Every structure is written in structure tokens, then in C-alpha cells.
Amino acid sequence: MSGRARIGLLFGSFNPVHIGHLILAEHFATRTDLAEVWFVVSPHSPFKEVADLLPERERLRLVELAVAGNPRLRAEDIEFGLPRPSYTIATLDALRLRHPAHDFVLLMGADNLPGLPRWQESARLLAEVDIYIYPRPGTALPALTLFSRVQVMKAPLLDISATSIRANLRAGHSIRYLVTDAVAEVLMAQKSYL
Structure with missing residues (x-):
């Protein structure tokens, strides 16, 4: 890559991806100006319970398996070395130090936007970073006047959740086509979430 690459950051617990x-x-x-999208695996989101999470390294490994062979997607473990719970602004600061030649863009579901002003150092986040919002089923977009660097992007509207995948595994139902074959193989072999 020459020049400053724009990298999209998709944050999540990916429990499972x-x-x-x-x-x-x-x-x-x-389909955008992004050179790559990085899956930032969060050890512990401040908005989620820890009880139902697979160990962080296992979730990272599943993301690595899921994106293997796609040079535009990658798993990122930077939050594993940061204080917990993980705050987006601290992660961005760490990524900028590690990758000074990249510009980072947050990829965020529309359901997260209304709560963004309550995030750690939200004013700084909103001033420094472009945010691409994608639609979420059943979520209306709030007024964007407060968010000058936010762009609503067209993206597939998918109603697939990690919660339902975990429930399917517990019930002994198929998760085929909900996760990649490589991810399914590991989840089934390890009896994850049972």
C-alpha cells in the first residue's frame, strides 16, 4: 500500500464471529474507500457481561480462521494488552502509535450511535475519527446534526446474532451457514458454549 491507507475498524467480542x-x-x-477492515477483538466490552464469553485468545483464533485467505480482512488483538474494560479511544490511540501510516475509520451499527455521546472521551472521538454507520434491523437512525464526521453507508441488513448461534449450539441445532466451516468445526469439536 502506498500513501496513507484508510483502515476500517470493526469492534466486537465476536462471541463467536x-x-x-x-x-x-x-x-x-x-465497496468503500477503505483498503482493509480489521476485526478488533475486545477482551471485555464495558457494555457486555463477561460470563458468556469464550476466552479472548479462542475468539481471536476463530476470527483468524474466519478471515484466512482474505487479504483485505484481518484479526487485531491490540486490546489484549490494554487496560480493561476496553475503551475505543484508548484502542485508537494505541493503534495510531503502532500504525502511524494508517488512518482509522470506525465501523458502527446504527444501534450504537445514540449511546456514543456517553462513551469515554466521546467529544475527542467524534472530533478525530470518521465513523461509518451501517443499518441494523429494527433501528432508526437518530438525527446526525451532532455527528459531523459520521456517514451513513449502505450495507447489507443482516439479522444474524452471536446470541442465537450460542443458543443453537446449546440446543444441538445446526449452525451451518451462520459461521464459516472452519469456525463451526472448532466450536463443535470443543463443545463451545455448552
């Missing part, structure tokens, strides 16, 4: 995440990342990596 699923086809909806991959379709979304591929869409942004191939």
Missing part, C-alpha cells in the same frame, strides 16, 4: 460480521466487513473493504 459469524457470517454477518464477514459479509459486512467484506462489503466495507470492497
Whole structure:
């Protein structure tokens, strides 16, 4: 890559990573100005319970398996070395130090936008970073007047959730086509979430 590459950051626990995440990342990596999309695996989101999370390294490994062979997608573990819970602004600062030649863009579901002003150092975040918002089923977009660097992007509207995949695994139902074959193989072999 020459010049400053724009890298999309898709944050999440990826518990587990699923086809909806991959379709979304591929869409942004191939249909926008982004050179790549990085899956930032969060050890612990300040907005989520820890109890149902697979260990962080296992979730990272599943993301690595899911994106293998796609040079525009990558798993990123930078939050594993940061204080917890993980705050987006601290992660961005760490990524900028590690990759000074890149410009980072946050990829965010429309359902997260209304709560953004309550995030750690939200004013700084909103001033420094472009944010691409994608639609979420059943979520209306708030007025964007407060968010000068936010752009609403067209993206596939997918109603696939990690919660339902975990429930399917517990019930002994198929998760085929909800996750990649490589991810399904590991989840089934390790009896994850049972």
C-alpha cells in the first residue's frame, strides 16, 4: 500500500464471529474507500457481561480462521494488552502509535450511535475519527446534526446474532451457514458454549 491507507475498524467480542460480521466487513473493504477492515477483538466490552464469553485468545483464533485467505480482512488483538474494560479511544490511540501510516475509520451499527455521546472521551472521538454507520434491523437512525464526521453507508441488513448461534449450539441445532466451516468445526469439536 502506498500513501496513507484508510483502515476500517470493526469492534466486537465476536462471541463467536459469524457470517454477518464477514459479509459486512467484506462489503466495507470492497465497496468503500477503505483498503482493509480489521476485526478488533475486545477482551471485555464495558457494555457486555463477561460470563458468556469464550476466552479472548479462542475468539481471536476463530476470527483468524474466519478471515484466512482474505487479504483485505484481518484479526487485531491490540486490546489484549490494554487496560480493561476496553475503551475505543484508548484502542485508537494505541493503534495510531503502532500504525502511524494508517488512518482509522470506525465501523458502527446504527444501534450504537445514540449511546456514543456517553462513551469515554466521546467529544475527542467524534472530533478525530470518521465513523461509518451501517443499518441494523429494527433501528432508526437518530438525527446526525451532532455527528459531523459520521456517514451513513449502505450495507447489507443482516439479522444474524452471536446470541442465537450460542443458543443453537446449546440446543444441538445446526449452525451451518451462520459461521464459516472452519469456525463451526472448532466450536463443535470443543463443545463451545455448552
